[in-house]
Amino acid sequence: MKLAIIAGPASVGKTAVVRQIIREFCTSWNPAYLKVDVVRAFEDEELREEFGIPTRKVYSGDLCPDHTGIMVLQDAISWAQNLGSGLLIVESAGLCLRCTPYTTQSFGIAVLSAVSGSNSPLKMAPMIAQADVAVVTKTDLVSQAEKEVFREYIKEVAPSIDIIETNAIQGTGMRYLMKALAACPDLTDATQIVLRGSPPLGVCTICVGKKDIGWQRHFGVIRPLEEADNIYRGD
Amino acid sequence: MYGTGRSLFMVGDQTSEITILPGANRRGEREGFDGITIHPGDTLSIVGPTGSGKSAFINDIEVLAQADTVTGRRILVNGAPPSDEMARDPSKKPIALITQSTRVIADLDVSRFLELHIEARKQTHIGDLVENTIALANEFTGEQITVTMSMTALSGGQTRALLIADAILIGRTPILLLDEVENAGIFKERVISCIKECKKTVIFVTHDPYLALSTDRRVVMSNGAVVKVLEPRERERATIERIAEIDDLLWDLRERIRSGDLIGDSGGVIEKEIGVPA
Numbered sequence: 110m111k112l113a114i115i116a117g118p119a120s121v122g123k124t125a126v127v128r129q130i131i132r133e134f135c136t137s138w139n140p141a142y143l144k145v146d147v148v149r150a151f152e153d154e155e156l157r158e159e160f161g162i163p164t165r166k167v168y169s170g171d172l173c174p175d176h177t178g179i180m181v182l183q184d185a186i187s188w189a190q191n192l193g194s195g196l197l198i199v200e201s202a203g204l205c206l207r208c209t210p211y212t213t214q215s216f217g218i219a220v221l222s223a224v225s226g227s228n229s230p231l232k233m234a235p236m237i238a239q240a241d242v243a244v245v246t247k248t249d250l251v252s253q254a255e256k257e258v259f260r261e262y263i264k265e266v267a268p269s270i271d272i273i274e275t276n277a278i279q280g281t282g283m284r285y286l287m288k289a290l291a292a293c294p295d296l297t298d299a300t301q302i303v304l305r306g307s308p309p310l311g312v313c314t315i316c317v318g319k320k321d322i323g324w325q326r327h328f329g330v331i332r333p334l335e336e337a338d339n340i341y342r343g344d
Numbered sequence: 345m346y347g348t349g350r351s352l353f354m355v356g357d358q359t360s361e362i363t364i365l366p367g368a369n370r371r372g373e374r375e376g377f378d379g380i381t382i383h384p385g386d387t388l389s390i391v392g393p394t395g396s397g398k399s400a401f402i403n404d405i406e407v408l409a410q411a412d413t414v415t416g417r418r419i420l421v422n423g424a425p426p427s428d429e430m431a432r433d434p435s436k437k438p439i440a441l442i443t444q445s446t447r448v449i450a451d452l453d454v455s456r457f458l459e460l461h462i463e464a465r466k467q468t469h470i471g472d473l474v475e476n477t478i479a480l481a482n483e484f485t486g487e488q489i490t491v492t493m494s495m496t497a498l499s500g501g502q503t504r505a506l507l508i509a510d511a512i513l514i515g516r517t518p519i520l521l522l523d524e525v526e527n528a529g530i531f532k533e534r535v536i537s538c539i540k541e542c543k544k545t546v547i548f549v550t551h552d553p554y555l556a557l558s559t560d561r562r563v564v565m566s567n568g569a570v571v572k573v574l575e576p577r578e579r580e581r582a583t584i585e586r587i588a589e590i591d592d593l594l595w596d597l598r599e600r601i602r603s604g605d606l607i608g609d610s611g612g613v614i615e616k617e618i619g620v621p622a
Contacts, residue, residue, distance in 0.1 A: 227450040227460075249403070253440040253517070254510045255448050257464040258457065260434065274434070279414065281407040285432060 110190055111138070112296050114211050116201040116236050117220030118229075122246035123200055124152045125277035126220055126286070130198060131160050133287045138195030143185045145169065145178040146202045163192050171318070175201060175208030179304065182212070186299045206233040209240075211305045214296040217241045218286070223248045223259055223274075230262040237263060239305045242271040242289055249276040360384065360421055360438040360518045362405060362545070367416035369397075369569030375417075377570055380563065384518060385543045387536075389556040392565030398549045399443070401565060402521045405547070406441040407431075415568065435464055440511035442504055443523035448495040454478065454506070455491040461514050473514060481509035483538070484530045501529020508535060512542060523549040554591045557584045593617055 113130065117123050131140050144152045144166040153164035165188070169177035178201055189197035201210050211217030219240035221230060224247050230237055237243050243263055248256055256274060263272055271289060275282040296302065313329040324331040332339045362382045366375035382388060390398045397415070404417045408431045411418050421430065421438065430436045450457055458474045467473060474491065481489050485505035489498065498506065504525050511517045520539065525548075526532050532555060539546045548555050556562060557580055564572040597614045600607065608615060 224449045227452060250445075250447070251449060252442060252446045252507045252510075253434055253437075253515060254457070254461045254507060255450055256434045257515075258450055258452075258460045261460055261464045273432070276407075281403075281409070281413055282432070284410065284412050285428070 110186075110194055110295055111196045111290070111293060112186065112212070112215040112302075113196060113198045113218060113290060113293075114201070114215050115198065115218045115220060116210050116240070117203050118206060118222075118225070118233065119203045121203070121220050121222035121225065122277045123203060123220045124156075125246065126218065126244055126275075126283075127152070127198055127200055128156070128159070129277060129280045129283045130196075130286070130290065131156060131162060132280075133283075134196055134290075135160055135162065139193060140196040140198055141165075141189040141192055141194040142198045142200070143167065143181075143189075144200050145174050145181075147174050147204070150202075152200065163189075163194070169202065173208070173316075174204055175210050175308065178202075178210050179308075182302070183299060186296070186302075190299075206236050208308045209235050209238075209304075209306045211239050211241075212302045213305065214294075214298075214302050216290055216293040217305070219243045220246060221263070222246050223251045223256060227255075227258055227262055230259070230266050234266045235306060237270065238267045240267075240270065241293070242273055242286060243267070244277070244286060245272060245274045246277045248274040249279070249281075360545075361423070362439075362519060363420040363423065364401075364405065365418040365420065366570070367404075367411070367413075367418075369567050371567070373569070375569040377573060380570070380573060382519075382545055382547070384545055385540075386545050386561070387540070387559040388547045388561045388563060389559040390547065390549045390563045390565060391551075391556050396565040397568040398565050399523055400568065401563070401570070402441060402523060402547055402549055405519075406439055406521055408437070408439075435515075438517060439519045439521060440507075440515050440517040441521040441523065442507045442511065442525060444500070444504075444525060446503065446507060448498070448503055448507075450495050452495055453491070454489060454493050454495060454498075457495050458510065458514065461510060465514060465516075467514065477506070477509045477513045480513060480538070481506040484508060484535050486531070487529065499529060505530050512538065512544065517544075519545040519547070521547050521549075524551065526550060526552040526555055554584075554587050557587055 115123050115127060134140055140162055142156055142162060142164040144150045147169050150166045153166040157164040167177060167181050178199060186197060217240040219237045221243060223245050260272060273282055273285050313331060314327045319327060324333050328342050330339050331342055364380045366377055368374055390401055392398050400415055404413055404415055405419055408419045408426045409417050455474050458477055459470055462470050462473055478489055478491060485501045487499060487502055489502050489506055511520055536558060548559060550556050562574040563570055593614055
């Protein structure tokens with residue numbers, strides 16, 4: 110079974126990319142799909158109805174959605190393997206863009222939108238740099254010149270990343286994503302899978318529900334405006 | 345003006361020949377042509393009612409479709425399927441598509457945007473090229489563009505004028521696809537003469553009679569498919585000259601309306617033409 114992990118900000122077209130992948134491999138790989146989101150998600154129901162494939166969702170609620178994805182990934186792999194699936198697609202919620210949900214033994218897809226502003230690749234650098242491919246959606250809405258400029262910004266973050274430009278609704282350009290995904294090796298041993306990057310330190314008291322603002326009233330990893338680095342303060 | 349910049353037109357790859365292989369119409373029936381080959385310097389117009397598939401036709405060319413779009417068409421470059429590199433890296437693609445809805449979203453000013461594009465194209469003489477590109481764009485539009493303007497603040501006409509100039513001078517793109525660009529704020533005659541001067545291949549999607557008649561070939565679309573390819577040669581020559589006069593007349597009228605004239609009582613060109621007594 111192959112594992113594809115899809116990350117990217119909200120509303121860039123992650124699900125449109127997923128839809129194209131499922132359409133392509135629906136019969137050959139019997140794909141399974143897991144959506145991770147915070148409060149509400151509908152993609153699982155839509156895709157199950159449209160393609161008749163097994164889908165699930167998990168709400169992170171009070172936990173960080175990328176952490177949730179990491180927590181449930183081992184279970185999700187077992188679920189898909191037990192269904193005899195040849196491809197498990199995991200779609201992230203697309204929030205802080207700092208956690209990179211990609212793992213070893215998987216195919217990491219970062220989805221960006223060509224209309225999100227030229228600095229956006231710089232703002233989500235870790236998410237792009239650790240992916241296998243960057244899929245740029247909505248390229249039909251911008252000029253040739255702007256596509257090239259956007260590409261330069263992506264290359265600044267990840268000089269050798271494979272960039273795929275697409276109008277994901279129509280599916281143009283997606284043949285290159287399908288080729289790359291088909292060429293990606295199956296996962297070999299799920300118990301050995303680890304994250305490609307370290308998630309940010311998150312052990313502050315905001316994480317556990319303390320609502321005060323200002324570092325003075327928190328413990329754990331904290332930071333003032335004027336200090337460059339995070340500092341640790343015990344209770 | 346842009347002075348010695350004109351010699352820049354002739355640099356770059358001018359040899360790309362494009363062939364469009366047939367797909368199917370909306371009923372799934374094969375299109376009625378074997379292949380349309382567009383040679384360097386050719387001009388084509390794509391005509392047909394709204395919704396007939398004109399934009400889809402040039403989008404197929406733009407994405408170098410390989411039976412992976414709704415139409416099922418395939419595009420060959422110089423007689424062969426395009427290399428992956430050409431299809432995927434926009435700076436290697438010999439095609440620039442500019443539409444009436446093409447917007448620039450980049451939060452950059454005009455000079456920075458052009459500089460980045462020049463860097464992406466690995467070109468030198470950045471300062472001159474930025475200046476020449478803006479000067480050429482200003483020949484295409486009546487609203488002056490300056491280096492410090494924000495790209496997102498340009499009007500529709502300014503955006504199109506700048507992107508066409510960019511495609512000619514910075515992208516040095518041999519093939520231009522212009523989708524209904526006549527609709528807002530550019531001097532189409534100046535664009536056409538410049539494109540012909542630099543021996544660019546150009547494909548217009550257009551509802552404009554003058555533009556449609558001034559191209560070498562007309563591709564007629566219906567129900568998602570090409571139904572005719574007309575090659576009028578000299579047969580429409582006399583008509584074009586007359587249409588050009590009418591077009592000038594309408595241009596003049598449009599300008600007068602824009603500037604607040606009352607029409608019909610000034611004894612101007614339009615009044616003489618339509619026989620309004622002075």
